[in-house]
Amino acid sequence: MKEMNKGIKNLITKSIDEIIVKDSLINKLNSGKKLVVKLGIDPTGSKLHLGHVVVLKKLKEFQDLGHQIILIIGDFTARIGDPSGKNKERKTLSSKEIENNMKTYKQQIEKILDLNKTKFVYNSQWLAKMDLKNIFELASKTTFAQIFERNDFRQRIEEGNDISYLETLYPLMQGYDSVQLKADVELGGTDQKFNLLMGRQIQKRYKQKEQDVVIVKLLPGLDGAKMSKSANNFISIDEKPFDMYSKVMSISDNLIPEYYELCTNISSKDLEKIVSKLENEKEKVYEIKRQLAKEIVEIYHGTNEAELASNNFVKVYKYGQYKEAEIHIVIKSGNYKLREIPILSNATTSTVQAKKLVMQGAVEINNKKILDPNQKISLKAKDIIRIGKKRFVKVK
């Protein structure tokens, strides 16, 4: 085999779960042809978190090698919505909402991709024009059995949940997008594997060359479970430096290698070193984790901010000192009963809970724990209150 370009090697190994078909992709990459690389995105306007970034960074690598990135916006499906799966509540979006969402989306991905070299395409462009005849044609390109082989469908059937007919059409539409773009490569997370492969099949049936599929690993959430908004176990990319740093520090130790691989620019060689260190020199774990946190913050906020976050982290958690940056909320100076403090600080909404928090020793004022919920205190400007481990309140 030919000597492989370093960029290409990185592209096909780092953060990769699977590439289908690998050799085909390598050939394409070596052919010198400008490839059309596709990623589908939902225009629901959610904040991007580090999990999204994994695939975006992979796109960036393609971009740096001179290939054409196309982000395909699923506005058509978003406008139609889907009544099924009530627990999921997929609500329909107006085109105006979609426009706004895309604006915030672009602001976020600007941190990763070069927008001047990135194309945005709305799939309503062709999907909205399809008539029944086209839809039948598309639907004839796959079989019932294939669609229902899909894991999450099968699971939902087994669990007795309902699946709307429309949902079964989504993979087809996604595949058809690839046809329209004549995509050479499509990216996605492991959860997208089925849809990505469907794209290949549909392209083939439409007499096109099949796209290769690059499946990146899924970044686990802070607690090791699946990253999701509802579990609140993610790090969004516009997180403040200190918060970002702290969140990384709170991941389980065994997630360190994955976070290193998926969230930083580390080389595979260095990654190996870190893995072996983690295994053989347990006393270095803390150090390694702090390095990881710093590297991640650096990507989004620069070296200075990362350094600062790192220092503040020690100050706050080791020595109990506070900085402006860590203050979550400000309350007015004056006289209070201690039990009022947790409520004013948004730690809870219930007076009973607030009282209990105090009695359990969760409230510290200027580093002094006070346990009596009925004790009167007078707060002066610049007093610092800490509630639990993570909540800091300043008095103004």
Place this chain on the structure above:
RNA sequence: GCCAAGGUGGCUGAGUGGACAAAAGCAUCAGACUGUAAAUCUGACGGCCGGAAGGCCUACCUAGGUUCGAAUCCUGGCCUUGGCACCA
């Protein structure tokens, strides 16, 4: 459409007339120990009053009813699941 089963706190799930603000587990929050990790231990976990003992209010899909008393029994409604029937 018919028949059957079922709907309980953030989730899973027990409870089938009073001892139920509702077992247990998970999740969450707080404390101890630590490295804001993991593991472990302790406590809290509907709201409100109270230092506490205790009390009050609102709650087991929904609207009524029976009863001294209902998450539990009855009736209507809504929803879910399974089976049957239907399927040009």
